[in-house]
Amino acid sequence: MLKTEHLSFRYSQQSWIVHDLNLSLERGEVVGLTGPSGLGKTTIGKLLAGYLQPTQGKVTCDGQPLPNKGYCPVHLIFQNPELAVNPRWQINKILAEGQPPSADLLASLGIHQSWLSRYPHELSGGELQRIAVARSLNSHTRYLIADEMTAMLDANTQALIWQVVIKYAKEHEVGILVISHEAPLLKRLCNRTIDLSTLIYQNTALK
Numbered sequence: 001m002l003k004t005e006h007l008s009f010r011y012s013q014q015s016w017i018v019h020d021l022n023l024s025l026e027r028g029e030v031v032g033l034t035g036p037s038g039l040g041k042t043t044i045g046k047l048l049a050g051y052l053q054p055t056q057g058k059v060t061c062d063g064q065p066l067p068n069k070g071y072c073p074v075h076l077i078f079q080n081p082e083l084a085v086n087p088r089w090q091i092n093k094i095l096a097e098g099q100p101p102s103a104d105l106l107a108s109l110g111i112h113q114s115w116l117s118r119y120p121h122e123l124s125g126g127e128l129q130r131i132a133v134a135r136s137l138n139s140h141t142r143y144l145i146a147d148e149m150t151a152m153l154d155a156n157t158q159a160l161i162w163q164v165v166i167k168y169a170k171e172h173e174v175g176i177l178v179i180s181h182e183a184p185l186l187k188r189l190c191n192r193t194i195d196l197s198t199l200i201y202q203n204t205a206l207k
Helices: 041-048 091-095 103-108 113-117 125-136 155-172 183-189 196-206
Strands: 002-009 018-025 030-034 056-061 074-077 143-147 175-179 192-195
Touching: 002 041, 018 041, 018 175, 030 041, 030 183, 041 074, 041 143, 041 175, 074 125, 091 113, 091 125, 103 155, 125 155, 143 155, 155 175, 155 183, 175 183, 192 196
Parallel strands: 030 175, 030 192, 074 143, 143 175
Antiparallel strands: 002 018, 002 056
8 A cells, every 4th residue: 555644745944735645545546636736736746756755744655665765666657758767868778777668568558669779859758758657667666656647648649558557557456646637537547536625625624
């Protein structure tokens, strides 16, 4: 289980971006996270994946703290894949950064062998997002945080990527948190959806 307990975060003495958040995600479960802009959805994703350290509270993965070094079992895929790759590396080196994906996985994502010798700037946004997804889907990843992962892509590429990701998650019991504003997407993909605005209201009412 990926779990937060009384999770809070802010920069210095500024207002809380995330405050007293409790949520959980089981292996193999697909959960949506939605809510208006500015409520901290992306910050929550970064906290869950270890990109940010909580100001208060904690994040645990299968009962253990997130590792300080090495491969994190919680992997975050951003909306803009160019921010998550080294622009000086060829695609084959980017894919080899963790556990190299199988030929079958590359084929299912429509990744051509000719792409592997290119650099990130030589691929389109949709092509580069497929690379980011392929890099994340490996045996070390237990939970996937998809932060508006396909929001900037055309409908066909969106459908392809989600079909592959959901199939892989079911076969390997990977838990997925889908962060999105798109209600139809969340309804189609998720077992349940957390509305962050409602959660914040409930937490405030309990104080």
